[in-house]
Amino acid sequence: MTDAPDLALFHAPHTRSIRVLMLLEEMGLEHVVEAAPYHETGEKLEAYKKFHPLGKIPALRDGDEAIFESNAILQYILGRYGPSDLEVKPEEADYGRYLQWLHFGEGGMTIPVSLLLAHTFMLPEDQRNPGTAKWARAEVDKTLAVLGEAGLEQGREYLAGNRLTAADISVVYMLYLLKLIKQFDGAPEAVKSYFKRITGRDSWKKATA
Known part of the structure; x- marks a missing residue:
C-alpha cells in the first residue's frame, strides 16, 4: 500500500x-x-x-x-x-462486469434516482410533477430489477468477482439515496440484502458518520 x-x-x-x-x-x-x-x-x-x-x-x-x-x-x-482488491484487473474474468457495474451506479441510475429525489422530496411541493415522479419511480424499479437479476444473480454477494470492489461502492450510494427518501422498500429482496451487507461494513459507517 x-x-x-x-x-x-x-x-x-x-x-x-x-x-x-x-x-x-x-x-x-x-x-x-x-x-x-x-x-x-x-x-x-x-x-x-x-x-x-x-x-x-x-x-x-x-x-x-x-x-x-x-x-x-x-x-x-x-x-x-493501488494495487487493491477493490479493483478488478483486465486479466481477471469479471473485468467486464466490474466496469459495467462501476458505471451503472452513475450512468444507469442517476437520471431516474435524481428525478425521483427531486419530485418526491427536494423540490417545493408546488414545483413537483406527479407525472415525472411516476415515470422516475417506474424507471427506478427497472434499475433495481436489473441489479437483482443481472447483478446479483445466483446468489452473488458482490457485483464483480467474489469480493467488494469499487463497483459496489458506486452502486450502493444510489441505493442509499433511495433509502433516504423512503423509496427503497419495494426493492427486490436480493438488493435489500446486498445493501445491508455493504452498509454494514466499517468503511461505510465511517464514510456516512
Missing part, C-alpha cells in the same frame, strides 16, 4: 463524496477531509472552483493535482495508490 499524505477530499454529508470516503477507508489511505463550500457565494466558492469548476461535490486534491467526478476519483485513487 502506498502512502498518500497529500490526499484531501472535499466532502459534504449525504453526497457522492461518500463513495470516495468509503474507498479511502477500505484502502487505509491517509487523507484529510475538508468541508466543501458548495453552498457559499463569492470568494469562498470561487476559490473552491479551482478544484471543481461547477462548485459541486466531490473534489479531490492530490498535492498540486485536482480531480472531480466521484467515480473518476475512485478510478484515480485505485490507479495511483
Whole structure:
C-alpha cells in the first residue's frame, strides 16, 4: 500500500463524496477531509472552483493535482495508490462486469434516482410533477430489477468477482439515496440484502458518520 499524505477530499454529508470516503477507508489511505463550500457565494466558492469548476461535490486534491467526478476519483485513487482488491484487473474474468457495474451506479441510475429525489422530496411541493415522479419511480424499479437479476444473480454477494470492489461502492450510494427518501422498500429482496451487507461494513459507517 502506498502512502498518500497529500490526499484531501472535499466532502459534504449525504453526497457522492461518500463513495470516495468509503474507498479511502477500505484502502487505509491517509487523507484529510475538508468541508466543501458548495453552498457559499463569492470568494469562498470561487476559490473552491479551482478544484471543481461547477462548485459541486466531490473534489479531490492530490498535492498540486485536482480531480472531480466521484467515480473518476475512485478510478484515480485505485490507479495511483493501488494495487487493491477493490479493483478488478483486465486479466481477471469479471473485468467486464466490474466496469459495467462501476458505471451503472452513475450512468444507469442517476437520471431516474435524481428525478425521483427531486419530485418526491427536494423540490417545493408546488414545483413537483406527479407525472415525472411516476415515470422516475417506474424507471427506478427497472434499475433495481436489473441489479437483482443481472447483478446479483445466483446468489452473488458482490457485483464483480467474489469480493467488494469499487463497483459496489458506486452502486450502493444510489441505493442509499433511495433509502433516504423512503423509496427503497419495494426493492427486490436480493438488493435489500446486498445493501445491508455493504452498509454494514466499517468503511461505510465511517464514510456516512
